[in-house]
Amino acid sequence: MEYLLSFGLTNEDLETIKTHVPDDVYSELTLFKNIVIKNIEYLRDFGVENFAQVVIKYPEIFLRDEGSFRNVFSKFDREDLINKCKKNVAVIKKMVEFVDNN
Numbered sequence: 001m002e003y004l005l006s007f008g009l010t011n012e013d014l015e016t017i018k019t020h021v022p023d024d025v026y027s028e029l030t031l032f033k034n035i036v037i038k039n040i041e042y043l044r045d046f047g048v049e050n051f052a053q054v055v056i057k058y059p060e061i062f063l064r065d066e067g068s069f070r071n072v073f074s075k076f077d078r079e080d081l082i083n084k085c086k087k088n089v090a091v092i093k094k095m096v097e098f099v100d101n102n
Contacts, residue, residue, distance in 0.1 A: 001026075003033055007040055008052050017059050025060050036062045039069045043092075046073060047082045053089045061096050072099045 001014050018026055029036055039062040043051045055062065062069070072095055073081070084091040 001030055003037060004040075004055065007044070007055065009055060013052070013056050016056055021059055025063070028063050029059055032063055035064075035066065038066050039064065042066070042070060042073075047078065048085050048092075049082075050086060050089060054085070054092050057089055058093045058096075061093065064096075072096050075099055 001017065004014060004017075005011070017029070021029070036059075040051060040055060043054065048054065064072075075098075076095060081091070081095070
């Protein structure tokens with residue numbers, strides 16, 4: 001998962017992820033590196049400045065296929081999302097859950 005270092009995460013962050021996700025999620029984060037990278041780039045380019053915190057707290061959402069990941073963000077107002085995420089990165093996880101359940 002060293003590829004995450006290029007997004008500003010630290011070795012400590014990688015260790016945090018490793019200790020807080022199930023082994024299968026950790027393996028998928030390693031195996032599906034290209035999907036994770038594309039989704040992180042999308043979130044960053046979308047304007048979420050604290051995207052690294054989202055990766056650390058909710059790495060599993062970056063395993064979604066690219067279309068599904070982008071679809072989540074198409075459902076919400078961009079500026080509102082960016083502002084809410086600055087205050088609390090949990091909003092991203094809640095958005096994913098909302099889209100999945102509706």
